[in-house]
Amino acid sequence: MSGVADDAARTGASVSSSPELFGRSRHAAGDGPVLDLRGVVKRYRGRSAPALDGVDLAVAPGQVLALLGPNGAGKSTLVGIASGLLKPDAGAARVVGVDPHRKRSIVRSSVGLAPQEIGIYPALTVRQNLRALGEMYGLKARRARERADELLGPFALEELADRPAGELSGGQRRRVHAAGALINAPRLVLMDEPTAGADPRTRSDILRVVRAAADDGAAVLYTTHYLPEVEQLDADIALLEAGRIVATDSVGGLVARHAETALLLTVVGRVPDAIRTAAGATVLEVPLVGDAGASIEDQADGEASPAPSWDAADAADPHARTIVRVAGGDPSTRLRELLVALGDEAPALDAVEIVRPSLEAAYLALTGRRAQVASDVAAAEQAA
Amino acid sequence: MSVIESDVGTPAKRTRDRRGGMSGVRAIVRNELRILRHDPVPAVILVAMPIVLMVLLSNAMNLAIADEGYLGVTGSAQTVPGMACVFAFFGAGILAFAIFREHGWSTWPRLRAAGLSRRSLLAGKVIVPAGLLLVQHVVLFVFGVVLLDLDNVGSWWLIALIASCFTVVVLAAGLAVTAVFQTVQQVNAVTNLGAMVLGGLGGGFVPVRSLPEWVQPIAPISPVNWAMDAYRAVILDGVGGPFCGPDAGCRPLSDVLIPCAVLLGFAALFTLIAVLFLRPDQPKRTWG
Numbered sequence: 001m002s003g004v005a006d007d008a009a010r011t012g013a014s015v016s017s018s019p020e021l022f023g024r025s026r027h028a029a030g031d032g033p034v035l036d037l038r039g040v041v042k043r044y045r046g047r048s049a050p051a052l053d054g055v056d057l058a059v060a061p062g063q064v065l066a067l068l069g070p071n072g073a074g075k076s077t078l079v080g081i082a083s084g085l086l087k088p089d090a091g092a093a094r095v096v097g098v099d100p101h102r103k104r105s106i107v108r109s110s111v112g113l114a115p116q117e118i119g120i121y122p123a124l125t126v127r128q129n130l131r132a133l134g135e136m137y138g139l140k141a142r143r144a145r146e147r148a149d150e151l152l153g154p155f156a157l158e159e160l161a162d163r164p165a166g167e168l169s170g171g172q173r174r175r176v177h178a179a180g181a182l183i184n185a186p187r188l189v190l191m192d193e194p195t196a197g198a199d200p201r202t203r204s205d206i207l208r209v210v211r212a213a214a215d216d217g218a219a220v221l222y223t224t225h226y227l228p229e230v231e232q233l234d235a236d237i238a239l240l241e242a243g244r245i246v247a248t249d250s251v252g253g254l255v256a257r258h259a260e261t262a263l264l265l266t267v268v269g270r271v272p273d274a275i276r277t278a279a280g281a282t283v284l285e286v287p288l289v290g291d292a293g294a295s296i297e298d299q300a301d302g303e304a305s306p307a308p309s310w311d312a313a314d315a316a317d318p319h320a321r322t323i324v325r326v327a328g329g330d331p332s333t334r335l336r337e338l339l340v341a342l343g344d345e346a347p348a349l350d351a352v353e354i355v356r357p358s359l360e361a362a363y364l365a366l367t368g369r370r371a372q373v374a375s376d377v378a379a380a381e382q383a384a
Numbered sequence: 385m386s387v388i389e390s391d392v393g394t395p396a397k398r399t400r401d402r403r404g405g406m407s408g409v410r411a412i413v414r415n416e417l418r419i420l421r422h423d424p425v426p427a428v429i430l431v432a433m434p435i436v437l438m439v440l441l442s443n444a445m446n447l448a449i450a451d452e453g454y455l456g457v458t459g460s461a462q463t464v465p466g467m468a469c470v471f472a473f474f475g476a477g478i479l480a481f482a483i484f485r486e487h488g489w490s491t492w493p494r495l496r497a498a499g500l501s502r503r504s505l506l507a508g509k510v511i512v513p514a515g516l517l518l519v520q521h522v523v524l525f526v527f528g529v530v531l532l533d534l535d536n537v538g539s540w541w542l543i544a545l546i547a548s549c550f551t552v553v554v555l556a557a558g559l560a561v562t563a564v565f566q567t568v569q570q571v572n573a574v575t576n577l578g579a580m581v582l583g584g585l586g587g588g589f590v591p592v593r594s595l596p597e598w599v600q601p602i603a604p605i606s607p608v609n610w611a612m613d614a615y616r617a618v619i620l621d622g623v624g625g626p627f628c629g630p631d632a633g634c635r636p637l638s639d640v641l642i643p644c645a646v647l648l649g650f651a652a653l654f655t656l657i658a659v660l661f662l663r664p665d666q667p668k669r670t671w672g
Contacts, residue, residue, distance in 0.1 A: 108499030
């Protein structure tokens with residue numbers, strides 16, 4: 001049983017994929033991919049590096065594909081192309097077999113999108129927001145009303161249905177926003193960091209419904225920085241780095257192929273040569289915590305910032321921290337060797353962490369960056 | 385090629401697409417009306433403010449109208465169409481804001497992701513402000529006739545024609561403003577200032593003849609000037625009215641139709657600007 005299903009069993013919430021909720025079980029497992037990207041390239045004015053550089057990706061009915069990658073890797077651009085909002089400069093994008101940028105009517109009936117930023121009408125009630133979105137997607141007024149009512153329960157919005165969306169908390173707004181992506185019972189669900197900054201209950205509700213949508217036959221492309229969610233969703237993974245897919249696999253496959261035990265050393269000020277030159281050492285970027293990604297429209301305007309590359313060793317600030325990953329060998333032995341080699345410079349070492357084979361370790365090995373891990377999620381939840 | 389794609393281009397498919405476009409327009413109109421119900425203040429101001437000014441200024445305009453040789457005519461012949469034109473221009477801001485707020489609420493990408501074409505999006509956005517402007521004209525003229533002794537000796541159909549042409553100009557100006565400017569503060573400044581300057585310059589507050597001499601030659605750059613010319617030809621000179629037969633020596637119908645054609649020319653110019661500069665994927669900044 002997936003983590004989401006466990007969660008649902010605990011809370012007593014319904015994860016059943018009833019035809020009433022998602023409209024059908026339309027897609028046989030043998031269907032071709034609902035989303036199919038081949039050699040997709042996308043460039044923005046004023047940026048030398050392409051946002052997407054020859055991306056091949058497919059999402060099949062019933063599959064949740066988690067798109068991981070640091071900020072600026074191209075996740076939102078990819079979602080923009082899949083939804084038809086952006087046009088690739090080269091390559092082909094197909095949704096249910098047609099170009100989503102050219103055939104908007106197909107997108108209308110087949111794609112549901114929850115963009116990164118929460119988009120709701122604050123003056124309208126929750127129910128009115130969902131109805132309005134349903135009508136935009138071409139549902140008749142009566143069907144849009146019914147559909148909005150169907151989605152209130154799974155997203156725990158029943159008691160809030162007649163409250164203006166502007167009066168809701170951040171997490172409640174996040175749920176309304178995510179529900180909007182399912183209003184047209186789409187064959188392809190695109191969710192761009194739907195749980196960013198969300199509280200535990202919201203996170204749990206959204207994950208549960210996303211999993212249920214996939215169980216019902218929808219293809220789901222789900223971008224996130226939170227690795228625990230990927231495991232909870234029982235999702236496959238595509239790892240995007242600097243506009244390229246660097247790995248596509250199941251969680252188990254990715255861990256088996258790319259994760260290895262490593263030491264993470266946090267160094268204050270200049271990185272001592274003993275660490276910098278140690279076998280298997282890589283200077284990492286600082287952890288990227290929080291939602292600093294640019295919106296699709298920002299990127300379309302070429303305003304997105306490139307991913308930061310911070311190496312405190314080269315910075316003037318003597319108090320800046322740098323994280324160094326040292327892979328290979330037994331971690332205890334490696335640490336002992338490093339401490340001996342550091343000698344008088346040992347105080348520069350601020351923290352030491354051993355990373356065991358895990359999705360986080362695989363992410364670290366493939367991207368050279370730390371992902372948001374369980375502790376970050378817990379901290380975000382606490383803050384929320 | 386999939387079955388779905390092979391259907392593209394057939395007459396049935398094209399009809400379905402057109403229906404899809406219409407349902408998108410209807411959906412946006414319904415949503416605009418929902419939002420208007422929740423916040424009717426801008427619409428109320430669009431109607432209430434000119435009424436207040438009409439009441440305050442009509443007596444003062446009696447003399448200005450008499451000065452032009454129209455004896456026994458009330459000042460409402462100037463203030464009713466004048467205030468209608470000046471305050472209709474605020475409708476350009478209302479239309480622009482209806483688009484800008486979608487960016488502020490981050491709902492614009494959702495509308496676009498819903499598969500609505502640019503044409504459907506804009507058509508849906510234009511319809512409610514268009515209705516508001518027409519309602520504004522009706523309310524102001526009815527108020528003028530009932531309470532300010534406005535006596536239209538010309539044709540009410542021609543009044544409706546002029547109001548419609550002017551509404552088209554205002555809506556096209558709203559789209560042009562949306563296309564050209566990037567922040568809602570810019571839109572507010574341009575539409576508010578534009579309404580006052582073009583309204584004043586075009587004879588919306590006082591007749592052009594009462595303006596300084598150096599201003600009078602440049603009055604035609606304002607659409608309000610052309611609308612007021614046409615309104616005056618109908619209301620004061622009776623064009624199209626029962627007393628304006630072939631031998632009555634009235635001003636010709638072309639004195640209304642030519643200004644209307646010029647108004648449509650303004651509308652075409654503004655629409656061209658909108659078409660050239662309006663990009664649906666262009667981010668707009670609203671608050672902050």
